[in-house]
Amino acid sequence: xxxxxxxxxxxxxxxxxxxxxxxxxxxxxxxxxxxxxxxxxxxxxxxxxxxxxxxxxxxxxxxxxxxxxxxxxxxxxxxxxxxxxxxxxxxxxxxxxxxxxxxxxxxxxxxxxxxxxxxxxxxxxxxxxxxxxxxxxxxxxxxxxxxxxxxxxxxxxxxxxxxxxxxxxxxxxxxxxxxxxxxxxxxxxxxxxxxxxxxxxxxxxxxxxxxxxxxxxxxxxxxxxxxxxxxxxxxxxxxxxxxxxxxxxxxxxxxxxxxxxxxxxxxxxxxxxxxxxxxxxxxxxxxxxxxxxxxxxxxxxxx
Ligand SMILES: O[C@H]1[C@H](O)[C@@H](O)[C@H](O)[C@@H](O)[C@H]1O
Ligand SMILES: [Fe+2]
Ligand SMILES: [Fe+2]
Numbered sequence: 286x287x288x289x290x291x292x293x294x295x296x297x298x299x300x301x302x303x304x305x306x307x308x309x310x311x312x313x314x315x316x317x318x319x320x321x322x323x324x325x326x327x328x329x330x331x332x333x334x335x336x337x338x339x340x341x342x343x344x345x346x347x348x349x350x351x352x353x354x355x356x357x358x359x360x361x362x363x364x365x366x367x368x369x370x371x372x373x374x375x376x377x378x379x380x381x382x383x384x385x386x387x388x389x390x391x392x393x394x395x396x397x398x399x400x401x402x403x404x405x406x407x408x409x410x411x412x413x414x415x416x417x418x419x420x421x422x423x424x425x426x427x428x429x430x431x432x433x434x435x436x437x438x439x440x441x442x443x444x445x446x447x448x449x450x451x452x453x454x455x456x457x458x459x460x461x462x463x464x465x466x467x468x469x470x471x472x473x474x475x476x477x478x479x480x481x482x483x484x485x486x487x488x489x490x491x492x493x494x495x496x497x498x499x500x501x502x503x504x505x506x507x508x509x510x511x512x513x514x515x516x517x518x519x520x521x522x523x524x525x526x527x528x529x530x531x532x533x534x535x536x537x538x539x540x541x542x543x544x545x546x547x548x549x550x551x552x553x554x555x556x557x558x559x560x561x562x563x564x565x566x567x568x569x570x571x572x573x574x575x576x577x578x579x580x581x582x583x584x585x586x587x588x
Contacts, residue, residue: 316410318558322391328557329526330390331459337390342460344388348441349463352494354450354475360442360495367507367587369435374578374586375571377426384431388445392560396428401565404574407555417548419577420516421555423505424523427497429588447498447524449491449534452480457531479536487539488522498524508586518545519552529553 322328326335331342372380381396392399404421411417429435430443446459453476454464469475482491493499502521505512527533529549538546 316406316554316558318554319561322560323562324391326390328391328560329459335390337393341388341390344441344445345460346463346466347439348388348445348494349458349460350466351441352448352450353467353469354481354492356442357450357492357495361492361499363436364430364500365503365507367504370588371585372588373584374423374426374582375575377429377586377588378422380429380432381426384428386428386444387440389560391557394560394562394564396425397567398564399560400425401567401570402559402561402563403555405565405570406559407552410555415577416512416516416581417552419574419581420512420519420552422574422577423501424520424552424556425497425501427499427501427504430497430500435588443496445496445524446526447494447496447522448527449480449482449493449537451475451492452482453478455527455531455533457527457533459526482537484536485539486537488518488537488542491537493522493525496524498522504586504588505582508583510581512581514541515545515548518542519549522549523552523556 320327324335326333331338331345378397378400381400384396385393386396386399400422403424404418407414407421408418428443430438431440448454448458450469454461454467454470458464464470474481498521502517505517505520510517522529528535528538529546530553
C-alpha cells in the first residue's frame with residue numbers, strides 16, 4: 286500500500302517554522318502517533334516548563350559549547366580504532382540496561398526498553414522488513430559510550446540531537462542560542478552557509494557532532510554488517526532532527542541521501558512515538574532478535 290503522509294509545519298527548538306515537502310512513503314499500516322508522552326506533554330517540547338526542562342537545557346548548553354570541528358575529528362580518530370571491547374550485539378543491548386538518556390524529555394526508562402519498544406512497534410507495522418526491526422533494535426547502541434569501558438564520555442558527547450560542524454549552525458537546532466558560545470561560531474572558515482563543504486556533497490562528507498549515531502555507524506560498518514545501506518543511514522542520522530524534521534541543510538544532500546531519507550522518516554515515527562512506560566518483556570522477544578543478529582552480524586564485534 287502506498288499512502289501520502291501529511292507533513293505539518295514543524296517547529297524545533299526556538300527556531301523558525303519550516304515546511305517539509307510532502308513525501309510519499311512506501312507503506313504504512315496505521316501506527317497511531319500518540320499526542321502526549323508518558324509525562325502528559327507533547328513530544329520534543331523543549332520550551333514548556335516541566336520537571337526535566339532545565340536539566341535538558343543544561344545538557345544542550347554543554348553539548349553546544351563543546352561540539353567543535355576539532356573535538357569531532359579527535360573523537361572519530363579515537364573511536365575508529367574499535368579497541369574498547371569485543372562483544373555481541375545482544376551483550377551490548379544488555380549493557381544499556383543501566384543508562385538513562387539525560388537529553389530525552391520523553392523517556393526515563395532504561396535504554397534497553399527504548400530499543401525493544403521501537404523495534405517491536407516497527408515490526409508490527411512492517412512485518413516483512415526484518416532489517417528494519419534489527420535497525421531499530423541497534424540504532425541507539427552507540428550510547429554504550431557512556432560506559433566506563435568506553436572512556437566514560439559525558440552525556441553531552443553521546444546523546445541528544447546532532448548537527449553538522451564546520452559550517453554555520455541552523456536555527457532549528459534545539460536550544461540554538463547556546464551555539465553562540467561554540468568557538469567555531471567565530472571562525473570564518475566554519476561559520477558560513479557551506480563552511481568547509483560543497484553544495485550537494487552528500488551527507489557522507491559532513492562531520493556530524495559526535496555521539497552515539499556516528500559511533501554505532503562505525504561499529505556496524507567496520508564489523509561488516511550485511512544490513513542494507515538504508516539501515517546504516519538510519520543509524521548514522523537518526524538524531525539529525527534539523528534535517529529530517531525541520532528540512533535544514535538540504536543543500537548538502539545528494540540523490541542517494543534523498544532516497545535513504547524516506548526510510549529515516551518512517552523510522553523516526555517509531556523511534557520517537559513508541560516511547561512509553563509499557564515495558565517489553567526482553568526474554569520473550571530475545572530469540573527473534575538473536576536470529577536477526579545472526580543473520581546480519583558476526584557473533585562478536587569489535588567496539
Ligand atoms: O534525546 C534524544 C535521544 O538522545 C535520542 O537517542 C536521539 O537520537 C535524539 O535525537 C535525542 O533527541
Ligand atoms: Fe538516538
Ligand atoms: Fe532512539
